[in-house]
Amino acid sequence: MDGMVDENGTVDPLAPSPPPVAISSVQSVIQPNQQSVIQTAANIQPVLGKGNVILVSKPNSVIQTPQGSLHALQVVETTASDDSYSDDESPKKRRDLLTRRPSYRKILNDLGGGEIAVIPAGAIQISSGEGGQSIHTLSMTNSGTAGAAIVQYAQGQEFFVPVMAQSGNITSGGGEDQARKREMRLLKNREAARECRRKKKEYIKCLENRVAVLENQNKALIDELKSLKELYCKQKTE
DNA sequence: ATTGCTCTCCGTCAGGAGTA
DNA sequence: TACTCCTGACGGAGAGCAAT
Numbered sequence: 001m002d003g004m005v006d007e008n009g010t011v012d013p014l015a016p017s018p019p020p021v022a023i024s025s026v027q028s029v030i031q032p033n034q035q036s037v038i039q040t041a042a043n044i045q046p047v048l049g050k051g052n053v054i055l056v057s058k059p060n061s062v063i064q065t066p067q068g069s070l071h072a073l074q075v076v077e078t079t080a081s082d083d084s085y086s087d088d089e090s091p092k093k094r095r096d097l098l099t100r101r102p103s104y105r106k107i108l109n110d111l112g113g114g115e116i117a118v119i120p121a122g123a124i125q126i127s128s129g130e131g132g133q134s135i136h137t138l139s140m141t142n143s144g145t146a147g148a149a150i151v152q153y154a155q156g157q158e159f160f161v162p163v164m165a166q167s168g169n170i171t172s173g174g175g176e177d178q179a180r181k182r183e184m185r186l187l188k189n190r191e192a193a194r195e196c197r198r199k200k201k202e203y204i205k206c207l208e209n210r211v212a213v214l215e216n217q218n219k220a221l222i223d224e225l226k227s228l229k230e231l232y233c234k235q236k237t238e
Numbered sequence: 239a240t241t242g243c244t245c246t247c248c249g250t251c252a253g254g255a256g257t258a
Numbered sequence: 259t260a261c262t263c264c265t266g267a268c269g270g271a272g273a274g275c276a277a278t
Contacts, residue, residue: 188263190249196265197247241278248271256263 185262186250189251192264193249200265239278241276243275243277245274246272249269251268252266254264254266257261258259
């Protein structure tokens with residue numbers, strides 16, 4: 001579920017992710033509001049990785065551009081979970097959030113994620129947008145199997161809907177019940193492991209993206225330092 | 239064609255942490 | 259405290275690839 005980040009930093013979980021530098025929707029490793037004092041004397045955009053960095057107006061920047069316009073770099077806020085963090089949250093809470101990654105459920109809640117409705121057979125619909133504006137149709141592929149039915153999401157994602165969730169009752173009888181419980185536990189754990197691996201991949205992708213962003217920032221700062229030195233020497237000789 | 243190696247993906251188990 | 263969720267660790271299966 002790669003989220004698409006728009007200009008406002010909001011995440012659309014269903015939007016396709018940009019191919020080269022995918023912005024992830026898991027907990028961000030890119031810190032919000034990282035602002036630079038980098039000037040834009042040289043056209044800085046080619047230096048910076050597309051998709052990860054935007055140029056914004058920053059009137060109180062300490063460094064002037066030759067044209068007089070003031071700019072700063074801001075790393076785009078990339079995740080939905082971070083979207084939910086307001087600036088006035090306590091440092092302790094923020095620290096907690098950093099030391100322990102939020103659960104998938106929390107992430108999904110932060111995303112305002114899809115609500116799954118279980119329909120006995122045939123098509124299943126998921127409302128994932130505000131006011132149910134975005135309805136996605138699903139088709140059952142093995143609804144006859146015991147324990148769970150594999151559901152194929154229209155965009156290619158696959159997940160399970162436990163049959164017990166539909167029927168709501170568990171078979172009585174000691175051994176059968178135990179086996180049933182074990183089946184369900186394994187099923188859930190299988191799904192959890194799958195989700196965990198997916199999230200881990202996204203997390204690694206985020207780390208790689210952050211490396212790229214920081215490298216670009218570093219490069220830009222070096223350039224900035226160089227130009228400032230030149231400017232200083234120039235003024236000194238005059 | 240076969241073999242050995244590496245990589246990736248998957249299922250399962252175990253244990254820590256959160257929650258009712 | 260029992261239950262659930264999440265994730266690291268482990269092992270198996272399959273694909274890709276080079277060497278023979």
